[in-house]
Amino acid sequence: MAAPTTPVITEPARPRRALPQPTPESQPFWDACVRRELIVQQCNACGRLWLPPSNRCQHCWSEDVAWTPVSGHASLYSYTVYRRAYAPELVDQLPYVVAVVELDEGPRLITNIVGADPGDVRVGMSLEVVFDDIAEGVTLHAFRPRNRNR
Amino acid sequence: MMYRRSAAIVGAAHSRLGEVPQSTSLGLMADAAVAAVADAGLRPSDIDGIIVRGPDDEYCFQQQLGERLGLNAAFATSLDNGGASQTLAVILAALAIEAGLATTVLCGYARNAWTRTRRSGSRQARMNQSTHSRTREWRDSFGYFGEPATHALGAQRHMAMYGTTKEHLGHVAVSLREHATRNPHAQMRSPLTMAEYLDGRPVVDPFGVYDCSLRTDAAGAVIVTDTARARDLPHRPVIVRGFGSHNNLQGWTVDDHMVQTAARASGERAYRIADVSPADIDTAQLYDCFSYMVLAQIEDYGFCQKGEGGEFIAGGALRLDGAIPTNTSGGQLSEGHVEGMLQVVEGVRQLRHEYPAERQVPDAQLALVSGHGGNTVCHTTLILERG
Numbered sequence: 001m002a003a004p005t006t007p008v009i010t011e012p013a014r015p016r017r018a019l020p021q022p023t024p025e026s027q028p029f030w031d032a033c034v035r036r037e038l039i040v041q042q043c044n045a046c047g048r049l050w051l052p053p054s055n056r057c058q059h060c061w062s063e064d065v066a067w068t069p070v071s072g073h074a075s076l077y078s079y080t081v082y083r084r085a086y087a088p089e090l091v092d093q094l095p096y097v098v099a100v101v102e103l104d105e106g107p108r109l110i111t112n113i114v115g116a117d118p119g120d121v122r123v124g125m126s127l128e129v130v131f132d133d134i135a136e137g138v139t140l141h142a143f144r145p146r147n148r149n150r
Numbered sequence: 151m152m153y154r155r156s157a158a159i160v161g162a163a164h165s166r167l168g169e170v171p172q173s174t175s176l177g178l179m180a181d182a183a184v185a186a187v188a189d190a191g192l193r194p195s196d197i198d199g200i201i202v203r204g205p206d207d208e209y210c211f212q213q214q215l216g217e218r219l220g221l222n223a224a225f226a227t228s229l230d231n232g233g234a235s236q237t238l239a240v241i242l243a244a245l246a247i248e249a250g251l252a253t254t255v256l257c258g259y260a261r262n263a264w265t266r267t268r269r270s271g272s273r274q275a276r277m278n279q280s281t282h283s284r285t286r287e288w289r290d291s292f293g294y295f296g297e298p299a300t301h302a303l304g305a306q307r308h309m310a311m312y313g314t315t316k317e318h319l320g321h322v323a324v325s326l327r328e329h330a331t332r333n334p335h336a337q338m339r340s341p342l343t344m345a346e347y348l349d350g351r352p353v354v355d356p357f358g359v360y361d362c363s364l365r366t367d368a369a370g371a372v373i374v375t376d377t378a379r380a381r382d383l384p385h386r387p388v389i390v391r392g393f394g395s396h397n398n399l400q401g402w403t404v405d406d407h408m409v410q411t412a413a414r415a416s417g418e419r420a421y422r423i424a425d426v427s428p429a430d431i432d433t434a435q436l437y438d439c440f441s442y443m444v445l446a447q448i449e450d451y452g453f454c455q456k457g458e459g460g461e462f463i464a465g466g467a468l469r470l471d472g473a474i475p476t477n478t479s480g481g482q483l484s485e486g487h488v489e490g491m492l493q494v495v496e497g498v499r500q501l502r503h504e505y506p507a508e509r510q511v512p513d514a515q516l517a518l519v520s521g522h523g524g525n526t527v528c529h530t531t532l533i534l535e536r537g
Contacts, residue, residue: 018290026287052288058400078307078408081355086295098294098354100303100403108403112292118355123310140291 016089017134025053028067033139036131040107042068051107072129074101074143077108081118097121101143115144153423157244158380158387158537161190161373162498167486168337169264170367175204179211179260180218182369190373191384192254197373199225199252201239203259203489205266215258225252232523233437234395235259236370236490237530241393243374253375259491260369267365297439298362300526302354304408305442309356311409311457314445316356318460320347322441323360323483325468330480332509337364338484361441363482370491372498380537387537388501391516392424398527411443412529413450413520420518420531421452428452431533432514433500434474435493437522438481447520448474451531475511490521494532501536 022030029051032039040049045062049070056063079099085091097113099121113121114130127143134140163185165178179202187194200223204211212226225246229235236259243255289295308314324344330336342360350358380387396415398407421427428451436447445459453474454462468476479485479496486492497517503510519532 017293020287020291022287077403078303078310080299080302080306082293082299083352083354087290087293090293093293096293098292098299098303110288110292110294110403123307134291 017140018087018089019135019138020140023053025055029053030138032067032069033131033141034133034137036139037069038072038103038129038141039067039069040103040105042066049106051109070103070105073104073146074127074129075104076113076121076123076125076127076143077102078123079113079121081121099143101127112140112142113144114142153244153392154248155389155391156377157247157374157390158377159240159372159390159494159498159534160375160380160383160385160387161186161188161192161371162495163189163371164335164488164492164495165260165369167335167368167488168366170262171265171268173262173265173367175208175260175262175369176211176214176218178262178367178369179204179215179258179371182258182260182371183215183219183256186256186258186371186373189385190375192373194219194221196254197221197223197256199223199243199246199255201227201229201242201255201257202371203228203235203239205261205263223252225255230524231397231521231528231530232525233439233489234521234523234528234530236494237393237519237521237532238395240372240374240390240494240532241395241530244390244393247374247376253379255374256371257374257494258369258371259489261488262367263365263487264367297526298357299354300402301440301442302357304402304446304526305356305440308409308442308446312460314457314460316348317344318445318464319356319361319441320344321460321464322438322444322468323347325463325466325472326438326444326477326481327484328469329478329509330484333479333485336480336485337366338480357440357442360483363439363487364484366486366488368486368488368492370488370495372494377537386502388498389535389537390532391535392420392422392426392533394419394421394423394531396529397524400527402526407527409446410456411446411450411522412527413447413522413531416520416529416531417451417518420533424533426516426533431474431516431518433478433497433511433517434476435478435497435517435519436476436481437490437493437520438477438483439487439522441483443522444468444476444481447522448476451518451520470509470511478509478511489523493519493521497532497534501534503536
């Protein structure tokens with residue numbers, strides 16, 4: 001399993017986010033986030049990796065699906081910057097970055113970019129996962145610029 | 151067996167458009183339907199097919215319309231392809247007519263988005279909702295709301311890959327506004343300068359308010375019948391010469407779907423069925439929910455190379471005297487957003503040569519009309535021909 005070494009970036013007074021409402025298919029993903037692990041699904045028949053969770057392999061339709069940890073390293077596929085809040089808990093977080101990141105292992109996912117000024121965010125930049133405990137037993141993933149020398 | 155090009159659009163209309171206080175989507179749909187039947191020179195009893203769609207929370211809109219207008223129908227349905235549904239309605243009408251399932255089909259769409267927004271307060275109402283009542287698992291927790299952000303992700307990717315700029319997107323908004331200044335029905339009729347565009351209130355990068363389509367109360371409708379019957383009707387028919395569709399159902403964030411949209415494969419099919427090429431098209435009426443989607447489709451439909459849309463549009467391509475006059479009513483960015491239905495209506499009117507010279511694409515013979523939606527991966531194409 002991936003080493004749970006990435007630091008938590010939660011600030012005590014930070015407004016909470018809307019909570020994910022896991023399905024039976026996605027519950028393991030969110031449970032792993034609580035453990036500070038990023039996991040994706042893998043097909044035991046054809047070896048492909050993917051997110052979001054499914055009960056079958058998208059490629060070969062096999063039901064033999066397992067979860068596997070990934071490195072947490074990614075590159076920025078695209079992003080946008082919110083400059084208005086569309087939910088009350090986000091007012092204090094403006095401007096914030098919503099992103100599509102491509103994991104080094106292939107799958108893409110929707111997340112936030114943290115630890116960077118929105119003006120410094122660039123498509124293609126190297127990223128690493130961090131985790132944010134937003135409520136008891138609920139942890140969101142986010143990505144921050146990755147210092148390759150770290 | 152290939153489509154035999156035996157369907158034609160013989161009537162086209164829209165309802166009151168813009169801010170229609172206290173309107174209902176069904177009431178607007180009825181208004182547009184009645185006007186389209188009258189425009190076609192037909193009687194209500196001639197209609198034996200209905201393909202109409204309303205706001206997403208309206209169940210079985212075709213039944214509601216039939217009840218309101220006193221119509222039964224041999225063939226009737228609503229559609230669930232989002233903004234791709236309205237051009238798909240015309241495609242299905244043409245197929246139903248060739249198959250003998252119906253002879254004369256009413257296609258339409260209605261929304262009362264402006265009235266609904268006023269009633270609910272929209273953004274403020276959403277802000278006041280409890281957090282858990284609006285959660286979608288892979289979006290809301292990350293502060294990702296709404297269609298602007300989805301399309302903004304595509305625009306940002308395109309900018310990074312091809313050097314497309316905010317000013318390039320601005321030329322889409324400015325060009326379409328110029329068209330709208332000549333359209334007495336348009337919601338936005340005052341000219342828009344590049345400076346005003348760049349100064350527009352930010353929404354989600356790179357979009358400002360002028361990159362986003364309007365909130366509109368309106369309906370549009372067209373009547374499709376066979377070309378033989380069309381010859382006996384008052385207007386010069388507009389032939390449904392060809393059509394295509396493609397659906398990147400695996401999603402917007404997968405592969406390169408957000409920079410090479412489903413318009414490309416849909417267009418290739420449509421060109422093949424219609425036996426025409428991009429150079430033959432005289433005017434394009436594209437689904438412009440956001441400025442970027444015009445730029446992407448101009449490339450995907452082959453009016454210029456992929457990645458060159460920004461410079462192509464900055465050179466005036468979308469203007470009435472440009473390489474491909476586009477969204478000549480002002481489109482959803484400036485005329486009104488009726489989920490692509492008004493793009494069908496505008497294509498018909500341009501091919502009828504209905505407009506004064508200041509708004510008419512000279513000698514327009516072929517129009518391309520697109521629909522795009524359904525989580526921004528469903529796409530449909532019509533190629534219409536002056537009959």
